[in-house]
Amino acid sequence: VRPVPLLALAALLLARAAFAASPRFVDYLYIEANEGGSSGGHAAIRFGDEVYHFQHERPGVLRLHRDDWRHFRYAYAVLENRTMHTSRVAVAEATYARLREEFSERYLSERRVFEQRDVLCDDRMLLEVLLARQRGGTGATLRIRGGGFFFPEDGRSGPSAAALALRMHVLETYGPDAIGQRAAEIRAELARLAPASDDPATIDVAAPGFPHFPRTFSTRYRDLLTALLALRALDDALPLRRDAYWSPTDAGLQLEATERRALDAYADRLTGELTRLLRSARPDWGFAFLAGMARLEALRASGETGRLVLLDAFPPESEVMPRSSVRQRREAVLDLRAEADDEFMRTRARIQGGETVDEATFAALEAAGNRFLELDAAITQDRALRVPSGPLLPSRDAPWSDLIVPHLPSDDLVRSVAQARAAEEGFARRLQDRYGYNLITRNCVSEIFRTVSAAGADLGWHVDTGWSLDFIPFVSARTVNATWNVVQQSTIRSYRRSRLDDMVGGDNAFRVRLRESNVVTSTIYRRNADDSFFVLFTDDVVPLRPLFGTVNLAAALGAVAAGLPLLPVDHGHTLWSGVRGALFSLPELAFVSLRKGSFDYVPRDRRPRDTGAEIFAGAASAERRWPAGVTTFTRRPPARTGA
């Protein structure tokens, strides 16, 4: 046990006195290791439904992530199959607010910094395109976000009635020349646009306070060009492209009368909102207009046909699961479709129940519908499955070649390209310096404590990862338990261990353990291609661990031997799996179990009940009944000494 100085105890007692009136709870989470990128374990901090944690990512940077607690638990304890240990820390209301603010601000701030990296890359590329244009090139195009709903025109029909009505409303409101005048102003502004003369070296990613970056040339250019596309789509009353929306004939998409009325009413309101948006002072109104106009057309089509017509909301950069994988995992995809269908129906039920539709409600309906329709199409049409990496927001892009080259001397443009390249490279270097991952000095643990420290929150003891082993996740959890005001410790078992505990509760405990001890006969685990080659699970058998590890090592070396001749056929998959298997068997010889196996999907009926809300509602009550897979330890009032 780590000795606790008397000073720490005094601080702890003072902290207790401070929150005696209304305590709040912050959870420090330690997640046990698994193989691969998580071999050192992981740490996170939880505020209610939000979990903040730092992840090591390409290209060697550490970034703060924020996840919904339910998803975090599903990802780590179920899919990653890792046991989680929770230390519940009681804090004063003000401390809770300060801590959450600090993590939230750091999250938003980092996100802004990393966005800027992409913006600077875009800046350089746009300037290169414009320079090529100025020199007579015609090939390069820009992809304009939101433009893909209307452009390139597929010429399949005449003007859209919904767009014509919107156009008329705009002209009645602002006058007959409103659209043409606005377009002319934007063209003139584009022609006058010049890259900023900021010195790229002054853009400092490590400056104190919230990052502020001047709007770059490419951002201003793209915003203006997108606005121009929006005006053109409106002026020509363009219909939606045929591939830009879902219009299935499924009887389930028939609209009920209340639903139809609610969507019609929203379409009426949207007409007014889009008209006002045309005169908005926000610089990026073009994208919002294109997405809104596309939604308006889909809504009007829904009203006319009596069936729900939704835009295809999958972003252009979505990952794609190939058709072969969809076929292989057909059962899982069917289960996912049923889950998506349930959510879609729940969203529709809100509207059918009379809820007024606004953009947030409609966006939820659109996203739920898209998830269901994509999964349904993958199954019924035997096609690849798109998987979004972010929120589902209609943002189809379109290639655009009708570019306006600003009136700039060629030398200025050449100089701007060089400057943009220098800015991009310099920023990437400073980003690496500022956010670079280091196993010891800058990892998922050290940054949690740094952020706590930056918040000036007094949790009982200042944890310094620089001069101790506290940078190791499991050591940090012990330190938190010993020095912070932890009122309760609980453990959420990994998915396999939790299921195993349930099964062992029956009569044939030995037989169950024997069956579930290996990857061949296990009914819980199914071979996951992401896992290294192994035969026996070692996380629940401490005394036999070296023996099991020896078997795993031998099996992995066998996989290496088999992988060599298979190299031309499987491109080294078996070989690499065997090498990793051997590597992760070595710690098992010394009683250390890192590898637990993982899952690519767990059906709904087998997932542990969500404990997120219950844990927090229960606060520190010792009488609470905990769901399966969760064991708790409630700490008595502090009786610790400095020994």
Added chain:
Amino acid sequence: VLAAAMVAPLAGCSVSVSSWSLSKSVRSSSHSSDSSSSSSPGAAERAYREDVSDYTRAFARSHRGDFQGFQADIGRLAEEHGITNWEENPATYTAIGEGLGRAKVSDAELMAYKRNLSGGDATKAAAIQEGFDSAR
């Protein structure tokens, strides 16, 4: 410990993202997009308001005057919550006011935000003031 130390340097603090991909078909990993889930409309709006309020507080404490930059950032933030036309969402203005209140901006600064963001719409200005008052 030695054996663990042998494999620990391979990497730490990351997760095998590929294994999530199938599950992401139904629910995205991000808090923001998850908050747009139909099952918890109240939670979705709360998450949006918190983000806008937190961002406004951070922005107002560090910068002054760049309202176009502020609007562009709000636009990006709103998109994470499925909202493109944030100017029509009353919660945006209340949250901005709340963020300004938490940042303890002066009355003159509050006026500047109200003037630049409300576009002359008294309802929007009132929502900013309401959020500001609630956070003081």
